[in-house]
Amino acid sequence: MAVNxxxxxxxxxxxSAREQQAHLNPLAPTVNDFNxxxxxxxxxxxxxxxxxIFQNILQMDxxxxxxxxxxxxxxxxxxxxxxxxxxxxxxxxxxxxxNYCSSPINNFGWHLTVEKLLGVEVPKRAQYIRVILMExxxxxxxxICNGILGVDTGAFxxxxxxxxxxxxxxxxxxEVSGARLTTNMGRVGGMERDFSDIxxxxxxxxxxxxxxxxxxxxxxxxxxxxxMDRIVGVGAISAERALNYGFTxxxxxxxxxxxxxxxxxxxxxxxxxxxEIPVGTKGDTYDRFMVRNEEIWQSLRIIEQALENLPAGPxxxxxxxxxxxxxxxxxxxxxxxxxxxxxxxxxxxxxxGEVYHSVEGGNGELGFYLVSDGGRTPYRLHFxxxxxxxYQAYTEMVVGQTLSDAIVTLSSMNVxxxxxxx
Amino acid sequence: MADQNESIPAQxxxxxxxxxxxxxxxxxxxxxxxxxADAFTDVEEPYGLLTVTTTREQIHGIIAxxxxxxxxxxxxxxTMCGMHWPDRAGQELGMVYHxxxxxxxxxxxxxxxxxxxxxxxxxxxxLYSAANWMxxxxxxxxxxxxxxxxNLMRILNVEDMDYHPMRxxxxxxxxxxxxxxxxxxxR
Numbered sequence: 001m002a003v004n005x006x007x008x009x010x011x012x013x014x015x016s017a018r019e020q021q022a023h024l025n026p027l028a029p030t031v032n033d034f035n036x037x038x039x040x041x042x043x044x045x046x047x048x049x050x051x052x053i054f055q056n057i058l059q060m061d062x063x064x065x066x067x068x069x070x071x072x073x074x075x076x077x078x079x080x081x082x083x084x085x086x087x088x089x090x091x092x093x094x095x096x097x098x099n100y101c102s103s104p105i106n107n108f109g110w111h112l113t114v115e116k117l118l119g120v121e122v123p124k125r126a127q128y129i130r131v132i133l134m135e136x137x138x139x140x141x142x143x144i145c146n147g148i149l150g151v152d153t154g155a156f157x158x159x160x161x162x163x164x165x166x167x168x169x170x171x172x173x174x175e176v177s178g179a180r181l182t183t184n185m186g187r188v189g190g191m192e193r194d195f196s197d198i199x200x201x202x203x204x205x206x207x208x209x210x211x212x213x214x215x216x217x218x219x220x221x222x223x224x225x226x227x228m229d230r231i232v233g234v235g236a237i238s239a240e241r242a243l244n245y246g247f248t249x250x251x252x253x254x255x256x257x258x259x260x261x262x263x264x265x266x267x268x269x270x271x272x273x274x275x276e277i278p279v280g281t282k283g284d285t286y287d288r289f290m291v292r293n294e295e296i297w298q299s300l301r302i303i304e305q306a307l308e309n310l311p312a313g314p315x316x317x318x319x320x321x322x323x324x325x326x327x328x329x330x331x332x333x334x335x336x337x338x339x340x341x342x343x344x345x346x347x348x349x350x351x352x353g354e355v356y357h358s359v360e361g362g363n364g365e366l367g368f369y370l371v372s373d374g375g376r377t378p379y380r381l382h383f384x385x386x387x388x389x390x391y392q393a394y395t396e397m398v399v400g401q402t403l404s405d406a407i408v409t410l411s412s413m414n415v416x417x418x419x420x421x422x
Numbered sequence: 423m424a425d426q427n428e429s430i431p432a433q434x435x436x437x438x439x440x441x442x443x444x445x446x447x448x449x450x451x452x453x454x455x456x457x458x459a460d461a462f463t464d465v466e467e468p469y470g471l472l473t474v475t476t477t478r479e480q481i482h483g484i485i486a487x488x489x490x491x492x493x494x495x496x497x498x499x500x501t502m503c504g505m506h507w508p509d510r511a512g513q514e515l516g517m518v519y520h521x522x523x524x525x526x527x528x529x530x531x532x533x534x535x536x537x538x539x540x541x542x543x544x545x546x547x548x549l550y551s552a553a554n555w556m557x558x559x560x561x562x563x564x565x566x567x568x569x570x571x572x573n574l575m576r577i578l579n580v581e582d583m584d585y586h587p588m589r590x591x592x593x594x595x596x597x598x599x600x601x602x603x604x605x606x607x608x609r
Contacts, residue, residue: 073578080563081587085594116469243524246499246552259524355469356520356531358500367501369518382503382518389501392555421578 038066041403045074049407051148052417056394056406063402068395072388076421083381087346088114089188091381096182098385099419101144102137102362103183104173109359112267113368114188117355118348120319124311126190127269132203132306133176133185134268134359135299140166141362142250142292142299145414149289150221152411153230158217165213168206175199189323190316200307207304218293228286235397235409236284245396246389249364251413254291255283261360268359272309273302285412322348346376363387363414387419445528446472452494456487464533473531481519481534482544488521488530489549496530498522499550502557504564507535508590514538515564519546545571563588 044055053074059066079094086094095106108130115122143166147159170180176199177185177192186192195203221227237247242255252259260277262270278294280287316323320339329336342348352374358367367384394413398406449472453462461484464475476484488496500520508514513535521530534543543560545568546553557568558577565586568574576583585592 073576073580076578078587081594241551243498244551246501246550257524264524264527353468354473356471356529365500367520369501369503369520371505380503380505382501384501384520388555388559389552392551396551 043403043406045071049152050410052415052420054391054415054417054420058403058406060403063404065398065401065403065406067399068406070391070394072391073421075417079422080381080383083378085377087376088348088350088378089343090346091378092186093182093184095383096184097418098383098422099141099362099366099387099416100181101414101416102141103181104133104137104185105141105359105361106366107183107185108134108268109357109361109366110368111186111188112359113355113357113370115317116357117350117353117370117372118188118319118322119351120189120317120322122190122268122317123314124269125194125313126315126317128306128310129191129195129315130186130268131270131273132303133173135302135306136169136172138299138360138362139296140169141414142296145412146217146221146289146292149231149285149408149411150227152408153227155221155224155227158220161213161217165206165210168202168210172199172202172206175202187316187323189319190314192316192324194315195310203303203307207300207307211300214293214296222290222293231285231289231408231412233282234285234401234405235412236282237393237397238283241393241396242283242390245393247364247393248386248390249361250291250295251283251288251390252364253277254280254287256281261358261365265358267357270302273305275299275302285408288412348376350374350376358384361386363416363419364390383422385419385422387415388422391415391420442470443467445526446470449494449528449530450474452491453484456491457484471529471531473533475533475535478517478534478536478543481517481532482546482549484532485519485521485546486549494523494528495525496521496523496528498524499546499552499556500529502546502553502560504560504566504588506538506564506589508538510535512537515541515566517543517560517566541566543568545569547571562586565589 039060041058041060042055043058044050045053055071055074057069057071059068077097079098083091083094092107092110095110096103098106143162147162150156150158173183173185174180175196177183237255239255239257242252243257247255248259256279258277258279263277275298278291278298280291320335322343324343325336325339330340350372352372354369354371356367356369358365360366364386365384366386369382369384370378371380373379390413394410398409401409446467450465453474457480461480462474462476466473488494498521500522502517502519505516505518506514507516515538516533516535519532521532522528536543541564543566545557547557547570554572555577557571558574560566561568561574562576562579563586575581579587
């Protein structure tokens with residue numbers, strides 16, 4: 001009796017597992033035929049090749065992927081909810097933790113949104129400083145993505161060279177904001193401090209040494225036979241499908257659509273600079289890799305122009321209602337003390353209204369939809385996270401390919417878990 | 423076209439000065455021509471972005487029509503999100519859609535509102551693949567149901583959560599705590 005019970009229990013477990021499989025993939029056979037048997041593979045949540053915490057339950061026929069079910073939300077931190085309790089300036093630290101590979105872009109994107117709501121005009125110098133830092137952030141973002149793509153195809157060396165360069169950019173961040181990864185850079189109304197001489201010196205030194213490293217990296221990868229065999233034609237998506245999936249940024253441009261927020265809706269004086277938008281043709285992993293490489297060169301061009309023409313003048317707006325006064329003045333000047341208190345307590349006069357502002361993030365259009373009811377906090381704040389929107393297409397892009405192709409596709413899409421889950 | 427412009431003289435006047443306002447006037451004229459002037463209430467332009475409110479019965483037809491339209495080509499769904507206004511009786515929940523024309527660089531914001539007792543909105547998954555996770559997010563956060571969605575389940579929160587956390591009745595901090603009142607600065 002006992003044996004029978006156990007057997008029955010086992011059968012039930014197998015039956016329910018089959019039902020689950022059938023739910024995941026209607027093509028999964030229910031007969032126990034060895035030749036048709038599919039394997040269920042859990043890729044993630046903590047798999048080294050996913051570079052972040054998210055899971056894909058793949059149905060495999062040998063090495064081929066039949067179907068996939070992505071599960072996300074492992075590091076969901078409810079930023080949109082938390083933002084409804086925080087004054088505007090405290091939300092900057094939430095944006096850091098979305099795309100942590102390019103925090104300054106997120107920071108300034110948020111500040112630009114609030115400045116648009118409050119109607120604050122930021123002086124040219126602050127805008128140029130922001131452009132320099134945002135382009136540095138874009139470079140580090142692309143360096144990580146392309147470096148890791150090398151790692152995932154078995155070429156570790158390039159990654160180490162690029163990490164070294166990222167380290168130097170982080171030292172520049174450190175000089176500007178005091179932080180390295182989650183930078184909390186700038187304030188509503190401009191920067192919290194000007195570029196110091198050390199920061200300028202570090203930046204100039206880096207601009208001299210970096211191109212040689214980048215050229216070396218490109219020489220190692222761009223026409224490398226093994227590398228190209230591994231990624232050409234892998235994980236391709238057509239421009240039409242990419243647009244339907246809401247792709248933006250390098251992934252969309254690799255498919256051949258020249259949409260770049262910096263050009264289409266210039267912010268922070270991007271219209272002053274001369275740069276090109278690289279586009280690909282097939283939207284495959286190789287195109288994404290090449291578009292990112294070329295964007296690094298274009299970002300360098302922008303930084304050089306901005307540094308060359310860096311205007312003199314104040315580094316923040318003359319907006320005492322929104323911009324913290326210098327600490328010394330707070331102790332000696334009554335008005336400064338009052339403004340300091342009001343800003344820190346979040347008691348600024350925000351108008352009632354709604355505003356959408358977007359910037360070109362490392363991965364695409366990073367948008368902020370802010371609804372203000374005139375209170376100290378946003379009534380509703382929605383982040384348009386490019387990763388969250390384009391990662392939906394991943395299953396469609398890898399079905400029919402092999403597992404190792406799926407890994408490089410994921411790598412080249414540059415899915416950042418923090419941005420994916422917010 | 424001409425008679426539509428006559429009905430909105432204020433926009434026409436503003437259009438003469440500002441290219442953004444001109445685009446908005448053109449877009450509004452197109453909306454009125456395609457879907458009728460009474461399809462839209464509350465036409466606003468906060469910070470230069472044309473914002474119209476419509477009903478949940480019409481929203482699918484409007485977005486589908488704009489996607490097909492060859493003149494302005496508003497065929498890129500930038501984002502969508504849910505909203506909760508507990509004080510608006512019968513209009514508590516809402517969805518906000520942002521559309522973008524990549525060829526003409528025109529943006530449009532569409533809104534719909536519906537009662538919280540009947541939180542149903544049409545799905546856009548048949549028009550935009552991108553709508554899939556955005557709608558799952560709105561369901562997860564606000565409990566908005568999208569009939570016809572292929573896989574309407576929670577996306578960011580855990581499956582067995584039994585409430586929709588972005589609704590305003592769920593305060594961020596524990597509502598039973600008495601040691602930490604926030605009378606002066608809280609909502």
